[in-house]
Every structure is written in structure tokens, then in C-alpha cells.
Amino acid sequence: MKVLVVGGGGREHAxxxxxxxxxxxxxxxxxPGNAGIADVATCVPLSAEDVPGLVRFARETGIDFVVVGPEQPLVLGLVDALRAAGIKAFGPTGxxxxxxxxxxxxxxxxxRHGVPTAAYGRFTDPDAAKAFIRAQGAPIVVKTDGLAAGKGVIICQTVAEALAAIDSIMLDKQFGAAGAEVVVEEFLDGEEASFFALCDGNTAIPLGGAQDHKRAFDGDQGPNTGGMGTYSPAPVLTPELEARIMAETVLPTVRGMAAEGRPxxxxLFAGIMVVPGPDGQPVPKLLEFNARFGDPECQVLMMRMKSxxxxxxxxxxxxxxxxxxxxxxxxxxxxxxxxxxGYPGDYAKGTEIRGLDAARVIEDVTVFHAGTRRAEDGRVLANGGRVLGVTARARTIIDAQRQAYAAVDLIDWPEGFCRRDIGWRAIRRG
Structure with missing residues (x-):
């Protein structure tokens, strides 16, 4: 089969x-790919959101199968457009x-389908949202309804913070059209993890779990990011909890979507919060669904997949x-x-990354590129906020951590940084 992957980040490299x-x-x-993807695929200078251009390229190149990585082209209906052109594609319809x-x-x-999740309200009127917040109290979570590049979720510790979040999202348009409607929901206090399932419109099979690190700095300090590292499996997701997530969250959702004419x-990427149940036993509750592989969760899942x-x-x-x-x-x-x-704030592009060949020599390590480009003279340059995903596979989390950081230390990039504690939750559990 001739295969086209849409996207240009670490997920797509994996x-x-x-x-x-x-x-x-x-x-x-x-x-469009990136400097690392170019080592395994032919990169095409088309935006992941250029739906007509991607369909035209797939048709002209005789592509048999398209795998769509990011959420934006999925929401824009790329899969619908490809199927209408007679091209098989992997990913949900718009x-x-x-x-x-x-x-x-x-x-x-x-x-509608009894999936356990946080209590909520949804609002297009700022005053109604504020009244709901005052009635519920804090802590409370305010979310943009639409896509906001992973930044549209604000956890508010006080009512005043939540009211300010409504003003920022709905009146000041901090996230543009994504904030025309908001969801205000109960704050769930527990341990967060990610669970993935492969779906065919009628049923699903599990791909397993992972645990991400969203804060920029060690000790879960600093601003939220798109993810500073991850590992799989996630010990917090025991086999019993994974079975419950499939039975109570994934399968009812897949069946419900099919019944409503949106197979x-x-x-299906379920963000899960594991909270104490009434008897003190852990209970999985859904935070949100994503319609694609996570990044950097995809990198660890691909390293573990044999099939x-x-x-x-x-x-x-x-x-x-x-x-x-x-x-x-x-x-x-x-x-x-x-x-x-500087990430997730302002950062410089175009700085040179050296030592990549040395890092690849570490056993069972793959360096996935997320935000890179290759200069005309062959040098690899940083071209984004999250730039590399140094990924290791080993018998245990602590062994994989040791290998990944050994590879990190061989990469010569003074203008970059990373957390030094990826995997700490799993290691603390022993």
C-alpha cells in the first residue's frame, strides 16, 4: 500500500x-513532515489543514491509505473529503x-449514554456561567467548548478565579471562536492518566494506557504545556481499571456514537482521572475525549507495539x-x-541541534522529531516549541528512564531544556 500520514509533529514521526x-x-x-520524518518518509510541503490540497495530492500520487494525525484536519472533515474521493482513510469523520x-x-x-464523568453545565451567556459558578463554588474547571490547541482548560481554585476565566474566555476572546461557548465542570481530585482504544465504528479494542507530564518543570511546577514527557504502561491504570474503562467509558461511547449516526x-483517547470511590477503591472518571493519538503518548505506544x-x-x-x-x-x-x-511562552527558532547520531546509539532508544527542519547545508534546526521526543524501551520504567536520559545527555543543544523527572510517579509506586 502507498500510505500518506498527515501532520508534522512527534506523533506523526512515531x-x-x-x-x-x-x-x-x-x-x-x-x-508536511519534519527533519526526522524525512529519514523514513517522503515529506510533502502541504499544511495538515489544506484539505483540498491533501485530497489532490493523494489522488495524483495514487495513495491507497491516509492516516490523519492531528485533531484540526479531522474536525475540518479531511476524512470525509478523502472518502468522497474514493481514498481510504483512518480517522473519524467531521x-x-x-x-x-x-x-x-x-x-x-x-x-445520554451513562459514561461516568464530572458534573457540568454548558453556557453561551457569560452571566449564566457566572451564576452557575457562584452556585457550585470552587475549586471548579472552566473549559472552552472548541479546540484551543490544548490550552483551553483553566483549573480555578477560587470563585473569583473562575469568574475571571469567564471574562477572559468569553468577553476578552483569549481563545477566539473556541470560547464562544464554555463548559463549567466539577473539579475531580485524583491521579490523571491517558487511555487509548482503536475503534472501527461498531466496537473497540484497547491500546493501553500512558501517563503524561503537563507542567514545564521538574516537580510538576511551571506552566501547562502540550506534554513534557510520558511513559507506558501507567501503573495507576491497573488491569482491573483498564477493563472498567473499556466497559464503562469506551464501549458505551462507541455504541452511542453509532446509534446517533456518527460512527x-x-x-479514541480518553483522559481519565482516577478518584477514590465511596468505599475508598479507585474509580475511573472521564475528563475528556480526544479523537486521535496523543503527543507524546503515541511515541511510547509505538515503541511498545509488536503488531x-x-x-x-x-x-x-x-x-x-x-x-x-x-x-x-x-x-x-x-x-x-x-x-x-522559553516554551510554552516565547521561544527562538532556528537554533542548531547536534549529537543526534550519538544519541541513537543508546540501546532501544529512538529520537522522534516534533519541531525540526533541515537547513540547506544539512544541519538540523529547531522549528517549534516541543522539538524532540527521546524515547526508550526497557524492562522497567526506571531502566527506560535511565536509557532515555543517557541519550538526552548526548544531544548538544544549549538552547533547549527538558524535565529530569519523567516517570517519577511510576518510580515512586515501585
């Missing part, structure tokens, strides 16, 4: 790296991607997941994100 290993893959392209594109839609869907095909990824994605797109039995390495995987100084 997908290309894994798809390239499939004996079914006879040609691999990525739009109607199904509303599960990520609209938090209000997602919360209402959960309410979900693709990756042929392309075969699995095609089966999902064809509605034939009953023919797939996924196989996984028993090892753990851990990813350390290297970011540009």
Missing part, C-alpha cells in the same frame, strides 16, 4: 517510524470528531477489528521531550 516497518507499506509520504471539537457535545453524549472510526500497525489501522477503517489481535512488548517505554528555552 506513526511513520512504525508504519515503515509494515511489509504492507510499499511507499510512505508525510505532509461529525464523529465533534467528540473532541466540542466539549459540550462530548459532555452531553456522556450524559467513530479511529483512535503490524498498518494492518491494524486498515482493519479499523474497514470495520473489521474482530480480525485483529494486537501483540505488545512486555517492556515499558518512556519519552523525554526536549523543548526550546
Amino acid at each position: 506513526l511513520c517510524w512504525k508504519l515503515k516497518q509494515s511489509p504492507l507499506c510499499t511507499g510512505l509520504w508525510c505532509a 461529525a464523529a470528531a465533534a467528540i473532541e471539537g466540542s466539549k459540550g457535545f462530548m459532555k452531553d453524549l456522556c450524559a 467513530f472510526t479511529g483512535i 503490524d500497525l498498518l494492518q491494524a489501522l486498515v482493519a479499523a477503517a474497514d470495520g473489521q477489528l474482530d480480525r485483529i489481535d494486537l501483540d505488545w512488548h512486555a517492556d515499558a517505554a518512556l519519552c523525554v521531550v526536549m523543548a526550546a528555552d
Whole structure:
């Protein structure tokens, strides 16, 4: 099969790296790609959001299968446009991607189908949202309804903070049109983890869990980011909890979407908060759904997957997941994100990254590129906020951590930084 991957970040590098290993893959392209992706695929200078351009390229190149990485082209209806052109694609339709594109839609869907999640209200009127906040008290969470590049969630410790968040989102338009509607919901106090399932429109099979580190600095300090590192499996998600997430969250959602005429095909990413139940036992509650692989969670999942990824994605797109039995390495995987100084605020682009070849020599380490480009003279330059995902696979989390940081220390990039404590929760659990 000729395969096109849409996107240009660390998630897409991991997908290309894994798809390239499939004996079914006879040609691999990525739009727009990056300097690392160029080592395994042919990069195409098209934006991930250029729906007509991507469809035209796929048709002219004879692409057999398209894998869509980021959320924005999914919400824009890229999969619908590809299918209308007779091109098979992996990912939800625009109607199904509303599960990520609209938090209000997602919360209402959960309410209709009994999926355990935080109590909430949704509002287009700022005064009504404020009245709800005053009635509920704090801590409380304010979210933009629409896509805000992972930044539209504000955890408010006081009522005053929540009221200010409403003003910022709805009156000052901090997140633009994404904040025309807000969801205000109960604050869940527990341990957060990510759970992934592969869906074919009618059913789903688990891909397992991971645990991300959102804060910029060690000790979970500093501003929220798109993710500074992750590991899999996540010890907080015991086999019992993963079974409950499939039974109580994933499968009711997939069946509910199908019943409502929006069958979900693709990756369902459930953000889970594990909270104490009435008897003190852990209970999984849904924070939100995403309609694609996470980044950097995709990197660790791809390192752990033994099975042929392309075969699995095609089966999902064809509605034939009953023919797939996924196989996984028993090892753990851990990813350390290297970011540009200043991220998630202002940062410089164009700084040179050296030592990448030396880092690759570390056993079972792959350096996935997220925000890089190659200069005309061959040098690799930083071209984003999150720039590299140094990912290791080993028998235990602590072994994978040791290998990943050994590779990090061989990368010569003075203008970058990383957290030095990725994996601390799992290691603390022993």
C-alpha cells in the first residue's frame, strides 16, 4: 500500500517510524513532515489543514491509505473529503470528531449514554456561567467548548478565579471562536492518566494506557504545556481499571456514537482521572475525549507495539477489528521531550541541534522529531516549541528512564531544556 500520514509533529514521526516497518507499506509520504520524518518518509510541503490540497495530492500520487494525525484536519472533515474521493482513510469523520471539537457535545453524549464523568453545565451567556459558578463554588474547571490547541482548560481554585476565566474566555476572546461557548465542570481530585482504544465504528479494542507530564518543570511546577514527557504502561491504570474503562467509558461511547449516526472510526483517547470511590477503591472518571493519538503518548505506544500497525489501522477503517489481535512488548517505554528555552511562552527558532547520531546509539532508544527542519547545508534546526521526543524501551520504567536520559545527555543543544523527572510517579509506586 502507498500510505500518506498527515501532520508534522512527534506523533506523526512515531506513526511513520512504525508504519515503515509494515511489509504492507510499499511507499510512505508525510505532509508536511519534519527533519526526522524525512529519514523514513517522503515529506510533502502541504499544511495538515489544506484539505483540498491533501485530497489532490493523494489522488495524483495514487495513495491507497491516509492516516490523519492531528485533531484540526479531522474536525475540518479531511476524512470525509478523502472518502468522497474514493481514498481510504483512518480517522473519524467531521461529525464523529465533534467528540473532541466540542466539549459540550462530548459532555452531553456522556450524559445520554451513562459514561461516568464530572458534573457540568454548558453556557453561551457569560452571566449564566457566572451564576452557575457562584452556585457550585470552587475549586471548579472552566473549559472552552472548541479546540484551543490544548490550552483551553483553566483549573480555578477560587470563585473569583473562575469568574475571571469567564471574562477572559468569553468577553476578552483569549481563545477566539473556541470560547464562544464554555463548559463549567466539577473539579475531580485524583491521579490523571491517558487511555487509548482503536475503534472501527461498531466496537473497540484497547491500546493501553500512558501517563503524561503537563507542567514545564521538574516537580510538576511551571506552566501547562502540550506534554513534557510520558511513559507506558501507567501503573495507576491497573488491569482491573483498564477493563472498567473499556466497559464503562469506551464501549458505551462507541455504541452511542453509532446509534446517533456518527460512527467513530479511529483512535479514541480518553483522559481519565482516577478518584477514590465511596468505599475508598479507585474509580475511573472521564475528563475528556480526544479523537486521535496523543503527543507524546503515541511515541511510547509505538515503541511498545509488536503488531503490524498498518494492518491494524486498515482493519479499523474497514470495520473489521474482530480480525485483529494486537501483540505488545512486555517492556515499558518512556519519552523525554526536549523543548526550546522559553516554551510554552516565547521561544527562538532556528537554533542548531547536534549529537543526534550519538544519541541513537543508546540501546532501544529512538529520537522522534516534533519541531525540526533541515537547513540547506544539512544541519538540523529547531522549528517549534516541543522539538524532540527521546524515547526508550526497557524492562522497567526506571531502566527506560535511565536509557532515555543517557541519550538526552548526548544531544548538544544549549538552547533547549527538558524535565529530569519523567516517570517519577511510576518510580515512586515501585
